[in-house]
Amino acid sequence: MSDLAAFLAEGWAALEAASRDADDPMRLVALASLGAEGPQARFVVLRRADARAAELEVHTDSATPKVEELSADPRAALVAWSPERRLQVRATGRVGIRAGTAAEWALVPAEARVSYGTEPRPGTPIDGAYAYDKPAREERFAVLILHVEAMDLVHLPERHRRARFLRGDGFRGQWLAP
Amino acid sequence: MSDLAAFLAEGWAALEAASRDADDPMRLVALASLGAEGPQARFVVLRRADARAAELEVHTDSATPKVEELSADPRAALVAWSPERRLQVRATGRVGIRAGTAAEWALVPAEARVSYGTEPRPGTPIDGAYAYDKPAREERFAVLILHVEAMDLVHLPERHRRARFLRGDGFRGQWLAP
Numbered sequence: 001m002s003d004l005a006a007f008l009a010e011g012w013a014a015l016e017a018a019s020r021d022a023d024d025p026m027r028l029v030a031l032a033s034l035g036a037e038g039p040q041a042r043f044v045v046l047r048r049a050d051a052r053a054a055e056l057e058v059h060t061d062s063a064t065p066k067v068e069e070l071s072a073d074p075r076a077a078l079v080a081w082s083p084e085r086r087l088q089v090r091a092t093g094r095v096g097i098r099a100g101t102a103a104e105w106a107l108v109p110a111e112a113r114v115s116y117g118t119e120p121r122p123g124t125p126i127d128g129a130y131a132y133d134k135p136a137r138e139e140r141f142a143v144l145i146l147h148v149e150a151m152d153l154v155h156l157p158e159r160h161r162r163a164r165f166l167r168g169d170g171f172r173g174q175w176l177a178p
Numbered sequence: 179m180s181d182l183a184a185f186l187a188e189g190w191a192a193l194e195a196a197s198r199d200a201d202d203p204m205r206l207v208a209l210a211s212l213g214a215e216g217p218q219a220r221f222v223v224l225r226r227a228d229a230r231a232a233e234l235e236v237h238t239d240s241a242t243p244k245v246e247e248l249s250a251d252p253r254a255a256l257v258a259w260s261p262e263r264r265l266q267v268r269a270t271g272r273v274g275i276r277a278g279t280a281a282e283w284a285l286v287p288a289e290a291r292v293s294y295g296t297e298p299r300p301g302t303p304i305d306g307a308y309a310y311d312k313p314a315r316e317e318r319f320a321v322l323i324l325h326v327e328a329m330d331l332v333h334l335p336e337r338h339r340r341a342r343f344l345r346g347d348g349f350r351g352q353w354l355a356p
Contacts, residue, residue, distance in 0.1 A: 075216030
């Protein structure tokens with residue numbers, strides 16, 4: 001395996017490990033989209049990382065502004081940082097949105113199901129801090145899949161390394177000045 | 179102080195504390211901008227948070243792609259998460275870019291000065307992982323200031339609270355469904 005291929009594998013391995021470990025700090029990633037007034041970013045939980053398909057998955061309530069933004073413009077960026085590995089992973093591409101399946105909903109812990117279905121919908125002005133309900137609504141469970149077009153890895157031990165990998169050339173990779 | 183004003187003060191206090199403490203996990207924030215191919219995001223170090231002026235400051239090499247992007251379109255989003263406080267702070271606005279002053283450069287630790295001046299410039303394709311130099315170049319030290327137009331706070335203890343604050347109404351604030 002070339003150094004570039006090994007570096008890419010390291011990036012995917014870090015994401016895959018984080019997606020399976022609730023205590024991994026890299027599991028919380030920032031997702032940027034384009035809103036009506038410019039870029040928007042928020043933290044989301046990384047639920048799946050698939051190196052082979054070059055896909056990253058997060059779950060959300062379908063009634064959130066981010067789903068509205070990504071429906072209008074699917075281009076997005078996701079960035080993750082691992083303090084232990086001193087590794088930053090940046091991915092850009094387009095987000096596909098679909099309803100979660102019954103099998104996927106079955107895997108959502110009972111206490112987490114209230115994250116899907118807030119009334120009024122998330123981001124709506126309300127009269128007081130707690131003037132909302134949180135029923136668990138399976139029909140509001142949405143799966144967002146970032147189809148990665150470009151991945152930029154920065155590794156920050158003593159000597160810094162950076163490379164960019166593009167789907168267009170089979171993710172062969174190119175070293176960049178860090 | 180109203181509950182909304184107290185919530186906003188809590189958000190700024192968290193950012194101010196993080197900007198002064200190298201060990202605070204909230205010091206590492208994601209900054210999203212708009213690139214030629216869509217949203218871009220990367221982690222940066224929060225250097226200053228000024229509640230009174232509603233400004234957030236980060237430092238960077240002026241030759242980075244993010245400076246190019248923000249020069250073309252100053253709209254940006256910054257998002258920070260405090261695991262201890264279970265508090266997410268999202269800020270959007272426009273970024274002003276200026277050269278750092280000699281007094282500011284004097285405060286940059288010697289070992290950090292090599293972050294300003296990489297040759298070839300950051301993001302340039304290079305022949306091998308370490309085919310670059312890192313001289314310390316004061317003339318590449320740039321200060322980015324996000325002039326916050328909107329701040330969205332989400333607090334996630336047992337019962338969630340969310341509010342949005344807009345410069346346009348003096349940051350009076352409005353509760354939102356979380």
